[in-house]
Amino acid sequence: MNILDGVKNISKIVRQYNDLELNQQIIDLTQQALDLINENVRLTQENEELKKANDLESRIIRHKDFYITLRDDEQEIHYCTTCWGKDHKLIQLFDTDRCVECERKWREANR
Numbered sequence: 001m002n003i004l005d006g007v008k009n010i011s012k013i014v015r016q017y018n019d020l021e022l023n024q025q026i027i028d029l030t031q032q033a034l035d036l037i038n039e040n041v042r043l044t045q046e047n048e049e050l051k052k053a054n055d056l057e058s059r060i061i062r063h064k065d066f067y068i069t070l071r072d073d074e075q076e077i078h079y080c081t082t083c084w085g086k087d088h089k090l091i092q093l094f095d096t097d098r099c100v101e102c103e104r105k106w107r108e109a110n111r
């Protein structure tokens with residue numbers, strides 16, 4: 001039985017007593033349980049993102065030519081160092097070694 005099922009079961013029992021104060025306590029308890037569940041979901045997602053970023057960080061190889069590659073990447077794709085450093089995003093650099101993401105942000109900031 002999870003926490004929400006437990007609160008629902010207690011709620012059914014409490015309703016039989018028709019006690020307003022007890023009912024309000026169950027409503028408050030239900031809200032607290034929902035808040036905890038939502039917080040748990042948020043923290044689980046955040047933890048997954050941190051694990052992914054940490055895993056990627058350990059694979060990063062920095063190059064003097066201002067691009068990065070990933071260890072064990074046979075294609076040795078070049079990624080933008082700025083986007084990785086700022087947002088932990090891997091933005092692939094193309095033939096020109098220009099980053100489309102950085103260029104877009106620069107244009108938006110200078111409108």
Ligand SMILES: [Zn+2]
Nearest residue numbers: 080083099102
């Ligand atoms: Zn970039």
